[in-house]
Amino acid sequence: MSSEEQRRQPDRKPDQEPEATNDAAENLAENSGEESEPIEEPQGSASDPASVEAEAEPSDPAEGGFEDIEDPVAEEEPAAEEELASLAAELESARRERDEYLDSLRRLKAEFENSRKRQDRDRERILQSASEKLVAELLPVLDNLDRALEVEGDVREGVRATRDHFVDVLMREGLVSVASDGQAFDPNVHEAVMGQPSDEHEEGTILQTFQRGYVLNGKPIRAAKVVVAKQV
Numbered sequence: 001m002s003s004e005e006q007r008r009q010p011d012r013k014p015d016q017e018p019e020a021t022n023d024a025a026e027n028l029a030e031n032s033g034e035e036s037e038p039i040e041e042p043q044g045s046a047s048d049p050a051s052v053e054a055e056a057e058p059s060d061p062a063e064g065g066f067e068d069i070e071d072p073v074a075e076e077e078p079a080a081e082e083e084l085a086s087l088a089a090e091l092e093s094a095r096r097e098r099d100e101y102l103d104s105l106r107r108l109k110a111e112f113e114n115s116r117k118r119q120d121r122d123r124e125r126i127l128q129s130a131s132e133k134l135v136a137e138l139l140p141v142l143d144n145l146d147r148a149l150e151v152e153g154d155v156r157e158g159v160r161a162t163r164d165h166f167v168d169v170l171m172r173e174g175l176v177s178v179a180s181d182g183q184a185f186d187p188n189v190h191e192a193v194m195g196q197p198s199d200e201h202e203e204g205t206i207l208q209t210f211q212r213g214y215v216l217n218g219k220p221i222r223a224a225k226v227v228v229a230k231q232v
Contacts, residue, residue, distance in 0.1 A: 134173060141166040178213035180206050180224045189213050191223040198229035205229045 141162055148158030178189045185192060185204045196207055206226040213224030 134169075137169045137172070138166070141169060174217035176215050178215060178220075178224045180209040180213070180226050182206065185226070185228050189215065189220050189223055191225050192228045193225050195228050195230040197231070201229040203229060203231045 144158065144162035144165055148155045148162055151158055180190065183206050185206055190206065190213065193210060198205075198207060201207065205228070207229050208227040209224055210227070211225040213220065214222050
């Protein structure tokens with residue numbers, strides 16, 4: 001600046017110097033084409049002492065601090081709910097199986113009762129049919145006895161013939177008389193009513209028959225009552 005220009009400028013007062021300095025800074029920024037950026041003060045500076053205390057003090061868990069720490073109780077709750085749901089499903093499945101088993105047992109019991117009743121009816125029908133057949137075959141025997149009683153004189157021949165006819169009917173039904181005299185004692189078909197000493201027979205030999213025994217279709221229906229020899 002020349003001495004002549006300095007003389008032309010008015011005198012500035014001391015309090016106006018900062019304004020000129022600011023105006024010069026603004027002009028300099030405009031001429032350079034750069035925008036001035038605001039200067040950020042560092043945290044914890046003397047201008048903001050509260051920030052230093054905030055960083056120094058740990059956060060309070062009750063106020064939302066320790067956000068990264070997981071709550072173990074919150075993790076166990078879903079697992080417990082899943083376990084309860086699984087147990088409930090297993091219990092329901094066990095109840096269904098129980099109901100199915102009970103229903104099957106009831107059906108089996110009902111079928112068993114029906115089968116037993118059916119067998120009883122069949123047995124009664126068979127016995128009735130067998131009785132009818134036997135009675136029908138015995139009717140001629142009754143006729144022979146009636147004729148024998150009508151004949152005058154000795155009726156033994158008529159009675160003998162009637163007996164033979166009667167035995168023949170019973171044999172056709174599977175009735176067989178038990179051999180006794182001279183046979184060895186058999187407790188399955190013989191009943192010893194008394195023992196008699198005998199030197200001529202071996203011990204256990206049947207000496208006499210008091211009442212005949214019979215077997216029907218291989219099954220003893222009456223034991224023969226006999227006298228058995230015994231050694232002196």
